Amino acid sequence: MEALLARFLLLLLFARSFTEQILGLDNERETEIIRRPYLQRLLHSAGGLRKEGRKIRRAGEVFARSAAIYCSYKANLALVPLRCRGDSTKHRQMIDKLHNTNSERMLRLCLDLRGFYVKAGQFLSTRRDFMPEIYCKKLGMLCDEVPPMSQTEIENLLQKELNTSWKSIFETINMTSPLGSASIAQVHTAILKSNKQPVALKLQNPRAEELMQLDLECLKAIAGFLQKTGDIRFDLRNAVIELKRQIADELDFRKEANAMSEASSKYLNKPGSGNIRIPQPIAGLVTRRLVTMTLLDGVPLTSFDKNEGSKLDSILAQGATATAADLLQALPKNHDPRMEYVGREIVDRMTKFWGMMVMQGGFFHADPHPGNILLVEKKHTGWWRWLNWVPCLPPPGFDLGVIDWGQVKRIDDDMRERLAKLLISIRNSDGQHPEIATHFLNLGIKVSKVSDTKSMIVLARTMFDTKTYEGDEMNLFSPNCTLNQNAVEGLPRDIFLLLRTVQIIRGLAYTFGIKDYSLANVWASQFLEIADNKNRGVVGNLSYAIDESHQQSTARPAACNL
Numbered sequence: 244m245e246a247l248l249a250r251f252l253l254l255l256l257f258a259r260s261f262t263e264q265i266l267g268l269d270n271e272r273e274t275e276i277i278r279r280p281y282l283q284r285l286l287h288s289a290g291g292l293r294k295e296g297r298k299i300r301r302a303g304e305v306f307a308r309s310a311a312i313y314c315s316y317k318a319n320l321a322l323v324p325l326r327c328r329g330d331s332t333k334h335r336q337m338i339d340k341l342h343n344t345n346s347e348r349m350l351r352l353c354l355d356l357r358g359f360y361v362k363a364g365q366f367l368s369t370r371r372d373f374m375p376e377i378y379c380k381k382l383g384m385l386c387d388e389v390p391p392m393s394q395t396e397i398e399n400l401l402q403k404e405l406n407t408s409w410k411s412i413f414e415t416i417n418m419t420s421p422l423g424s425a426s427i428a429q430v431h432t433a434i435l436k437s438n439k440q441p442v443a444l445k446l447q448n449p450r451a452e453e454l455m456q457l458d459l460e461c462l463k464a465i466a467g468f469l470q471k472t473g474d475i476r477f478d479l480r481n482a483v484i485e486l487k488r489q490i491a492d493e494l495d496f497r498k499e500a501n502a503m504s505e506a507s508s509k510y511l512n513k514p515g516s517g518n519i520r521i522p523q524p525i526a527g528l529v530t531r532r533l534v535t536m537t538l539l540d541g542v543p544l545t546s547f548d549k550n551e552g553s554k555l556d557s558i559l560a561q562g563a564t565a566t567a568a569d570l571l572q573a574l575p576k577n578h579d580p581r582m583e584y585v586g587r588e589i590v591d592r593m594t595k596f597w598g599m600m601v602m603q604g605g606f607f608h609a610d611p612h613p614g615n616i617l618l619v620e621k622k623h624t625g626w627w628r629w630l631n632w633v634p635c636l637p638p639p640g641f642d643l644g645v646i647d648w649g650q651v652k653r654i655d656d657d658m659r660e661r662l663a664k665l666l667i668s669i670r671n672s673d674g675q676h677p678e679i680a681t682h683f684l685n686l687g688i689k690v691s692k693v694s695d696t697k698s699m700i701v702l703a704r705t706m707f708d709t710k711t712y713e714g715d716e717m718n719l720f721s722p723n724c725t726l727n728q729n730a731v732e733g734l735p736r737d738i739f740l741l742l743r744t745v746q747i748i749r750g751l752a753y754t755f756g757i758k759d760y761s762l763a764n765v766w767a768s769q770f771l772e773i774a775d776n777k778n779r780g781v782v783g784n785l786s787y788a789i790d791e792s793h794q795q796s797t798a799r800p801a802a803c804n805l
Contacts, residue, residue: 400532441538477730494531515595594748601744
């Protein structure tokens with residue numbers, strides 16, 4: 244196996260060297276060619292060849308690095324039982340070492356190549372319920388620590404998009420310390436010259452479109468290979484196809500600006516959305532690769548993963564002087580009950596807002612990873628604003644800021660109603676009734692064993708609910724993983740982003756140690772609320788009654804009130 248891997252890697256390295264020699268041209272050679280008139284008409288074709296050369300080199304690097312991770316697991320997982328000889332401690336140490344080595348390889352792949360690999364890594368970093376902890380910890384860096392563009396690149400991009408010097412519009416732009424840098428773009432703070440308003444500038448990486456399209460093709464090939472070998476028993480090809488369809492819209496920042504405006508007008512005036520903030524685009528300062536928006540001064544949920552110890556008691560004692568940053572930095576990670584109180588409030592607000600978007604509005608933000616969710620400090624206003632300075636009071640509270648509206652999705656009434664039937668059946672039977680399997684298949688999902696009702700119920704619960712049910716196992720490295728018993732062979736493209744949204748919220752709940760919170764219960768209730776208001780009997784013989792015993796408990800100490 245190791246000899247075969249060595250030959251494969253050598254072949255890829257040779258191919259890379261060959262393409263560089265054939266297609267790569269230094270400046271002097273390029274100038275000499277340009278001076279030859281009979282070759283000038285070939286320049287356009289040569290540029291195309293060099294572009295193809297870059298694609299070949301990038302694809303080769305992706306496949307080489309992916310092969311290294313894949314072969315490492317294949318070889319070592321076969322050898323570990325032989326080497327440890329029944330010693331469970333040694334077995335665990337060897338597996339941990341294997342995860343540590345390959346998680347570092349995956350992180351380097353994402354950081355070096357960027358593009359869509361950053362997005363994939365961001366999603367995996369949220370899934371502590373089925374990914375090894377070391378992967379979640381290392382890939383969590385991708386949410387806000389991707390190497391940014393240089394100041395020269397930023398200035399050139401601003402000049403191109405604004406058709407004028409940025410200094411004529413902005414008083415200052417912080418080009419050295421971006422608020423965030425990710426796969427497609429990076430965000431900088433700025434101050435408008437006209438009214439001194441603080442704003443956020445989102446700038447697209449010049450090569451983002453080219454890289455994204457190529458990366459998705461590579462991922463499609465890798466997904467096809469892993470499905471054929473049986474290493475992943477889940478339909479990833481359709482997922483990649485759906486992402487490829489979405490990426491064109493995500494790369495047009497004018498559509499993101501429209502999405503922010505639509506979401507604000509559609510949802511922020513509804514009951515239950517008072518604790519949600521959405522940035523607003525600044526008219527006249529939005530282009531295809533640049534969007535200027537109001538600045539949300541908050542702390543991303545990724546800060547939770549950076550705390551170095553438990554300081555929650557001292558923070559809560561600060562009362563009104565505690566900030567969002569203080570709170571997130573202080574949250575303990577050892578499933579301390581206090582962490583669950585705060586985390587439950589965050590998960591509850593996210594679940595209800597996304598439920599409003601999905602089950603009632605049909606238009607939702609499809610990328611709620613922790614880097615896109617901010618805790619925005621909420622100060623007391625009005626005549627009681629003096630409470631902000633009174634010591635030993637509970638913190639004044641925090642709003643949730645939802646940013647990065649590039650990836651959005653619309654869900655039609657028919658799909659919403661089919662999803663509602665599934666969620667209602669999960670809620671009314673506590674995830675146990677056989678009808679769950681029927682509604683699961685009615686979503687258009689194809690499985691390898693349609694007669695295995697028990698495994699389909701487990702798949703439905705783990706795919707479309709956040710509650711942890713006893714006995715459910717979705718850890719990809721576990722032999723008891725439900726996908727090994729009943730593979731998901733077909734996933735409708737239209738529900739992939741919806742599924743990913745639920746999974747991100749599920750991963751966040753798991754991170755906060757919350758195992759009894761049911762998204763299915765909340766979303767089902769929200770759908771029934773609007774269904775009753777419209778007098779629509781769309782859920783057949785399923786009960787419209789909301790079982791009070793299934794309502795979420797949000798009780799928490801007064802000091803944790805948000």
